[in-house]
Amino acid sequence: MKKKVLIIRFNSIGDLVLTTPVIDALYDNDFEIHYLVKEVFSSILIPNPKVKKVWTLDDNLSAVVKDLKKQNFNFVIDLHNNFRSKKVASALKVKKYTFYKPRIKYWLMTKLGIKSKSEGHIVDRFLKVISPIIKTIEKPKVSFHFSNELNSSDLKKLPEAFVAVVVGTAFKTKTIPVEKLINVIDQIDSKFVLIGGPDDVELGKTIENQVTKPLTNLVGQLSINDSARVIEKSDLVLTGDTGMMHISAAMDKKIVAVFGSTHPVLGYSPYSNDDQNRSAIIQNESLNCRPCTKQGRHSCPKGHFKCMRELSIDKIVQVVQEKLEI
Template structure:
């Protein structure tokens, strides 16, 4: 059987890499003889190391010249660029192979953010990623995202008896403050919801998690900074419902087909990176404050609200969010 060797390029970050997994799976399953290689930054390599559809992970650790030299030895047939920046362009030009890149729609994003004129297509970024495979007649299997933890990983985090009958994961981590759920909102929603909580995030969220733990009137366990990414993923996998801002953890939850209440601040789902569950679109709710003239103020985020009011989060409808949490919790009863 003739082998077709693909290199998929996506350097970062957690959510963006998880969003590329349908391309990996479908190429492997639908293209006869496909051998999938993946190029990413070292700090994110664990996200693809245990993916059964990936033959080999190539790591970029700061020395692009050496990385390219190593890649040349693999003699790829095709390069699929799902990052599309100067670094990935250099990889493509240096390898000299037939390559495909997705359209980042940067001009349309700029118009949407700066002028608030929506020219973005009603198409999820995963479906735009998949356009790079059209030459190979790949069809969307609609199985959604994948997340494969290390099969040897053992979760070193014991659930208390209060959590044994179920819990909600509240995700604290977001790269920018204007994406994060405000402390007072998180406390209000979770207290009203009244179910056991596991707080998930990185070491940077540990202090916030302890503050929330003091203010919450429900059973709370803090996993922030206490478990690895795989540990957070497994806590999400075993939860009844996920409460999260626009984060990488939201996409991991979608990979596990978990019920999700996603809360949107300065970014919007219309940018095309909302939970991707084509066969389970009823399992996520996107809470956003519609009609704000200042939103979206960025396609990424800021350290503080440029308008100083943060209405995109502070004016969220408390009753609807708690109602959705209850609805998804009861789906599992």
């Protein structure tokens, strides 16, 4: 009889995609996998055939725990390590394995600017959590599973060859300034498709109205699934540090990732599924105030936003063109 395991990771798009090697390793070692996630992100996990059941978290934590207790799990894998995940794991009264967060180290790095060696990529750190209970781990591969939902008719508007541009992120300090995106698009001889969520609609409109050539603006019109379809069909993805960057990496796409207030040293760079160097990271290496945050901020704490504002448009154009030519 298979042992049952509950993985806990509540959010967000990128983090959930980066847990897929954990799912694969547990599945390959004959575990029945259940997953607890916030309802809004459940569509990332539901299509994964290796997950037996996706449990969703709402405001009623006690009701969820009550249902989970009936499952008689053998283990809990807490990949979130916060108050609520610890509460769930403790309530189930089974052996638990918890993801280590170097909170003091990150605080010193982001608040005091004390530089430190990277803890490694988050994928490898997630896998380390389950190492005591699995026999083998094959070469980790991040994956994204499409749902069976009907594709938006907007996907029929896609040009034959194009660069996908992820115009926004959850935080302003991780978002590529709109004037830079406009300049980059105008200087590159390629077709462009803009994607993003409902909060990015104004950004999309501004870019569409100010570029000097036609493009396809699908910002705010697509689900996560359909946005991923756009990425799948693209020749290259230009993006900030966001969930769509990790979905792009899972599809082995060429990526030009622009980092602002966050930094790859925190472990969230595009993960390579093989030895091919498909992604390029552009960042302001001269600032000692980076990273000032692990997740992103709504404004620059110093007020200058140099991490994005001082990035060279010519450099972004050059890297995009080089990647397109490979």
